[in-house]
Amino acid sequence: MGRLDNKIAIITGAAGGQGKVEARLFAQQGARVIATDLNEALLTTAVAEINAELGVDAVIGIKHNIALESDWVDVVAKAHELFGRIDILINNAAIPGKTRDEVWDVDTEETSRILNVNILGSMLGIKAVMPGMKANGRGSIVNISSAAGLVGGISGGSVAYSATKGALRAITKEVALGVARSGVRVNTVYPGLIKTPIMEAFSQEVTDAVLAKIPAGFAADPIEIAYGVLYLASDESRFVTGTDLIIDGGYTAQ
Ligand SMILES: NC(=O)c1ccc[n+]([C@@H]2O[C@H](COP(=O)([O-])OP(=O)(O)OC[C@H]3O[C@@H](n4cnc5c(N)ncnc54)[C@H](O)[C@@H]3O)[C@@H](O)[C@H]2O)c1
Numbered sequence: 001m002g003r004l005d006n007k008i009a010i011i012t013g014a015a016g017g018q019g020k021v022e023a024r025l026f027a028q029q030g031a032r033v034i035a036t037d038l039n040e041a042l043l044t045t046a047v048a049e050i051n052a053e054l055g056v057d058a059v060i061g062i063k064h065n066i067a068l069e070s071d072w073v074d075v076v077a078k079a080h081e082l083f084g085r086i087d088i089l090i091n092n093a094a095i096p097g098k099t100r101d102e103v104w105d106v107d108t109e110e111t112s113r114i115l116n117v118n119i120l121g122s123m124l125g126i127k128a129v130m131p132g133m134k135a136n137g138r139g140s141i142v143n144i145s146s147a148a149g150l151v152g153g154i155s156g157g158s159v160a161y162s163a164t165k166g167a168l169r170a171i172t173k174e175v176a177l178g179v180a181r182s183g184v185r186v187n188t189v190y191p192g193l194i195k196t197p198i199m200e201a202f203s204q205e206v207t208d209a210v211l212a213k214i215p216a217g218f219a220a221d222p223i224e225i226a227y228g229v230l231y232l233a234s235d236e237s238r239f240v241t242g243t244d245l246i247i248d249g250g251y252t253a254q
Helices: 017-028 040-054 069-083 108-136 159-182 197-201 204-212 222-233
Strands: 008-012 032-037 059-063 088-091 139-144 184-191 244-247
Touching: 008 017, 008 069, 008 108, 017 032, 017 040, 017 059, 017 088, 017 222, 032 040, 032 069, 040 059, 059 069, 069 108, 088 108, 088 222, 108 139, 108 159, 108 184, 139 159, 139 222, 159 184, 184 222, 222 244
Parallel strands: 008 032, 008 088, 032 059, 088 139, 139 184, 184 244
Antiparallel strands: none
């Protein structure tokens, strides 16, 4: 028996990195997964790879820009057409900021792009799935933040990226309280450094400096974050809402 048997899950940013590992784990645990990403070519390859590995067509790929409300409407309509409902939304897709030494050096265009994808994109996802989840009387939404949303010194000087990750904390709590009686739960996961392509946005110097400060002494494999996301997505966490799950090798305990 899988921990997500009969669940229908949408995972954004699932073409690579953390999202792809979550898509594979969720499918292994019995979920039907709608994996979405802006990068269609990479997504197609990832979906084919996971389905071939598992020997079942458990994952469906849909091209999706999370910053566009019309794309969310299409993804949710497709999920309802195929499966009749959505049980789980993992707001995982995000873009990093540029590494910079002068943290006060705000680039308006870059900042508005990051805010639009990382904050608005996740809010639009919540908006799109919520009516169906409320009508079904159940649902689990997991917002993927970052240790950068809790403490400074980990985002390579990108105030915009950190701001978006901090915002997800507030969004989670506000929405979780607003819908608590409906059976829909909303939680946040805060990963520390994970070995994924997003790390390429940061210089080796920044990565080494963060790595040196991780009490556990290593960067996480994506699966080590995915296990936490799985718990919050599953019914095992039925009494957990509006909370913070930090998975960072002790980084924010300092
Ligand atoms: N890697 C780390 O060290 C780390 C640490 C803390 C938090 N996180 C968070 O974990 C999550 C996953 O990150 P990752 O490391 O796997 O990154 P990644 O860059 O490997 O994957 C992110 C995916 O999101 C997609 N994406 C970007 N913009 C999009 C858009 N507008 N619409 C749809 N898809 C879009 C990308 O194409 C990519 O496939 C992110 O929210 C990230 O902020 C990562």
